[in-house]
Amino acid sequence: MKVQRLEVLPSLQNMFQLLSHCWSRLQAIQEPIRKVTLLVMGLDNTGKTSLITEIQRVLSCEVLPTTKPNQTELRVDQFEVSLVDLSRGQRSWGTWRNHYGDAHGIIFVLDSSNVLRMEEAKRTLGHLLAHPRISGKPLLLLANKQDKVDALLPCELIECLSLEKLVNENKSLCRIEPSSATKSLHKSQSRTILQGLRWLLHTIAINYSVLSARVQQDSLDQKAPREQEAPRRATRAHSQT
C-alpha cells in the first residue's frame, strides 16, 4: 500500500509540473506584443550611445531593422522597443520636446563620475519630469561610468539629485541601476542594465492602456500645429513668388 502511494505521488507531481509549464507557455503565446518607445536622455557625454550599443550587443539576436536615424528597434520579451537616442550636444531643448509625447518611459543616463555637472543634471531632470508630456511616466536612471574610481554610488546619487522629492512631486515611478558601458566589465554590468530595462518595460506594461492612450493623444497634439503651419507656409511662399 505504502509503495503504491509513493509511486503515484511523483507521477501526479510530474503531471502538475507539465500542466503548469504548458499553461505558462500558453500565457506567453497569448500575451500581445506591445510597442513601447523609450527616450534615452541625459547630459552630453554621459554614455547614452555607448549604453544603447551595449544593449544591442547583449541582445544581438533580438535587434530589428530600422531606417530611422538615432533609433534602435529591439525585441525584449513580449515588447517591441524603440530606443530613441536624444543627444543633448546635437539638439536643442525644442527638438527634445518634439519627442516627449511619443514616450512610454524614459531612460536618463548620468555620468556618475562627473560631480561638477551633478547640479546641471539635477536641473535637467527636474525640468524633464515636470513637463506635462513626461510627468507620471516611469523613469529608469542609469548611474553610468561606475568603473571610474571617483564614481558616485546610486545611493549617493539619490541624495545628490534629491531624487525621492523629484519623482514624488511628478508622480513618476523610478528605479536607479549602476552601469558601465565599457567593454571590459560587461557581464555584471550588462546584467544591471537589462534588469533596469526589464523593470521599465514591465512597469509600462502594468499601465499600458493608459500610457498608450496618452501617447496617441500627445502625438496627435504634437502633429496638429505642424499641419496647421504647412498650408500657411505654402501660402507665404506662393505670395512671395
Ligand SMILES: Nc1nc2c(ncn2[C@@H]2O[C@H](COP(=O)(O)OP(=O)(O)OP(=O)(O)O)[C@@H](O)[C@H]2O)c(=O)[nH]1
Ligand atoms: N569609463 C567609462 N567611459 C564611458 C562609459 N560609457 C561611455 N563612456 C565614454 O564616454 C564618452 C561618451 O560616450 P557616448 O556614448 O558618446 O556619450 P553620449 O551620452 O552618447 O554623448 P553625446 O551623444 O555627445 O551626448 C566616450 O568616450 C565613451 O567611451 C562608461 O561606462 N565608463
Ligand SMILES: [Mg+2]
Ligand atoms: Mg551620443
